[in-house]
Amino acid sequence: MSVMTVPSSRADPRRIFKALASQEALLAIAVIGLAIAVGLYNPRFLAARNLSDVLLGNAYIAVAAIGMSMVIISGNIDISVGALIGVLATLSGTLAVKGVPIIVTWLAPLVAGILIMGLQGVVIAYLRIPAIVVTLGMLSILKGGLISVTGGKWITDLPDSFHLADLELLGSVPMPVFLMIAATILAAWWMHDSAPGRAIYAVGGNAEAARLCGISQPRTVVMVFALHGLFAGVAALLYATQLRVIQSTVPPNLELTVITASVVGGVSILGGVGTVIGSTLAAILIAEIASALVFIDLSPYWIRAVQGMLILATVIADILRRRRMTGA
């Protein structure tokens, strides 16, 4: 939030790239190392079924973290994403039980996500209200609005064809995992190689320089939020189609989980640095930790403390590594 760390690294793109590559490497090593360590204690952890369940059950968090990472890289933040996912999941489910064609129920949350987040982006970029204020307000509005409209009535009797998350591609790759990987690769490629993608880094890293290069800062911010809405829509779809019941409420603390995945993934909250590959790896790591703590017979009372400790350790390690890289 303040201008203090890693300013010097911005000057040299090659060094940034190196730093990022190793943050992702660090996370990948952590993901594999943890799996092996827990596997030694309890080999059942390494069963293919368990590993794929960890991915399957948490893919929606990774997908939402992609959009969140873009938002953070552009120098903003979004607290409303958890509430939005709750609203979009309910929207999709409500349409499905009303007998709307399935393709429409799948597209509706994406469109609604783009619209709601895009609107927030407009308020943030053109009316210049800080993102934390707008999204904090929107969190209240979405949460209260959802309960006002639905009364919290659960959606049951969903048609079988609605369950997108149950599909398998080529007979073996579950849809949530496919979407997570595809979205990550596409987003990473787009942010790295396309002009609008690189503009996100420019706006977050040094808005003044970005302006001088002819990049429209407000337009970029709106674009980022709209994209974030799209990813939130995909996440909501995975969230809604995995189970036979939709709760019509806001998933508790989901926004914190998503933001945590982004920052653990090495996305600097100062804007301008990070990749979505890191955030996806981090989402996987966090989910893996949650599962691993059950497998190592940790007292359930202490699970959250250990989770917090591991997150803290990862974050500190990331910052220390970055400082060493930049010689600060």
Next chain:
Amino acid sequence: MSEIPLPPIARRAAPWWLLRHETMLAAILLVALVVLGSLNDRFLTLDNLLNQGRLTTEVGLIALPMTFIIITGGIDLSVGSIVGLCAILLGYSWKSFGFPLPLAIGFSLLVGAAAGFLNGLVITRVKVPPLIMTIATLALYRGLAEGISQARSVRGYPQWFYVIGQENLFGIPAQLWLLLIAIVIAGIALDRTTFGRTLYAIGNNEIAARFSGLPVDRTKLIIYTLSGLMAGLSAVVLVSRVTTTRSDMGSGYELDVIAAVVLGGTSIFGGVGSIWGTVVGLAMIQLLKDGLALTGVKGDATIVVIGTVLILSTLVASSLQRRRDGV
């Protein structure tokens, strides 16, 4: 978050604009009070207003140091979890360590301060950005509260302890005295001391503040410690009011506190803000919730209104400011 170009004026402490924002907010508050008061004759009574003060004390105590922190361009998301940790340790040290209750209260304040100090230490020494550090300790401190308590509550405190949270002193709820004293001290500290000026200087331009020889790191360490300490105090007040401890106490406080502070005109980018604004922001949220409830608006609709007010009032304030700046 720091790099969105603001009109240059916002980077300086702009006294008249500040005054303007808060006066405007206070005016909106007054109008709301009158309207809600005319809709329900039980709203604008001294009893009700004092009672609302009682209910908002816990959030208010934390909002004061949070104002300091946000003025420096930082944030502390771990406050709600510190409340939970301190509440648990208050009960635990009293019941399981056999501490006399006053000592247990002191111990829980100390733990709060230590938790805040750890935040400050890592933020200043390791240079972990405040949002990241406190999002990690938000999970950690809540987890410690759960682990230490083993999901047990501690109840049955001596009668004198309930005075803090439930009784009146000189006609005013006891904990409201604590809040009033804290407001006065925080207000003076921010407006009239070098410490206060250092906070604004850090928020305006941290590097410049460092070069002008201001004790940037020490000041930050102090405000994060203070934030933890006040969260501890808030926990003591809360336990006294509800007569029991639970590890989930105070969850979600961070967003209530931040909403009050930013509604009060403190800029999330740092450098701008005041205690007076935070107090108005606090009053506005609490009284709106109460007034709407008394006029028959339900809880879910109330939070929609609060969210809208938060966005709109910031919008109005910033557009006024921009018109003045001629941007």
Next chain:
Amino acid sequence: MRLGLAGALLGATLLAGTANAADKRWDGADDLPVNPLACAAGEAAAPAAAKPYDGGQPTNAPDKAGKPISLVDVPKLIGIGYFNATSKGMQDAAKELGNVTVKTDGPTEAKIDEQIKFIDNYITSGVDGILFAANDPVAIAPVLKKALSKGIHVIGYDANSTPDAREWFVNQAEFNGIAKAMIDSMAKEAGEDKGFAIVTSTFTTPNQARWIAEMWAYAEKCHPKLKWLETVEAQEDNNLSFNQATTLINKYGDRLSGLFGMTSVATPASAEAVTKAKLCGKVAVVGLATPNAMKPYVNADCVKSVVLWNPVDLGYAATYVARAVVDGKLKPGATSVDAGKLGKLNVVNGSEILLGAPFIFTKQNIKDFDF
């Protein structure tokens, strides 16, 4: 060096955690005694010695016998199916009685201090009676006592407060009754000597903690060979419950023959996890749940029995009790109360009104319910 410090801290936390893992005894975390029922089916526990009335009384409550009254219902949280159902029961009762209005309002999350604020506001706005389901029995007591002191009638349902903070509590089913129904079903479906695990909301949720404590006591007494594997938290979140149930299935493999869902969220999610793992018939799912969410699993024969009381009846009874109290028909020392279509309900434990034995939904009867 800093990393070393962090590592040491982490190690210490882990150590503390595993050291505590050995102590798995569940006692409800509230130091209350457990009271397991007799093992034989249908046989009630030895009737406890009639306890004297231990509720509180409002001071100078206005006499509104027979006159219209307005009640407010403050559940643990609004916007979930279960409390929508209790709220519906209240509206049904209000319509039948004709001289009662009930409004349901409350926090959007089950937080103790939010709930207290709502009750406090309704005391100020002036109602004749408050119906509540407590998020915490002790934390809610001061504000309820305040209501009593202002002459407002206070009736609890679903989740109790300390007895002296309210007049009556409408008990949906006694803790030990639920525990017996759950454990008996599990022993029947999974087998007497099999292992099972539990998915609950949080360890601090009072009702769930009591149920688990009573289940432990009853299992120890009547089904001592059942193996108690693990209990995990999953908040009130569908997907988290699903993930936790899946983790348990993967961790224990063949050793796991049953899953308990302790909330209406955890049970369908556990059933879904079992379905997805293709273990229907191998892992029994028993739990508290509402019928609509369970129909797919019950109809697919994946879940055989769902334990619950009828929450609509619970809200209905609470409203009738409030009316009876105002009318002077339910006074301390009474042994029963008339509750409209539910007939006479008995007073137990001094100041509690028992709705009845828990209901077990099966494939045969589940289609008759819609909530």
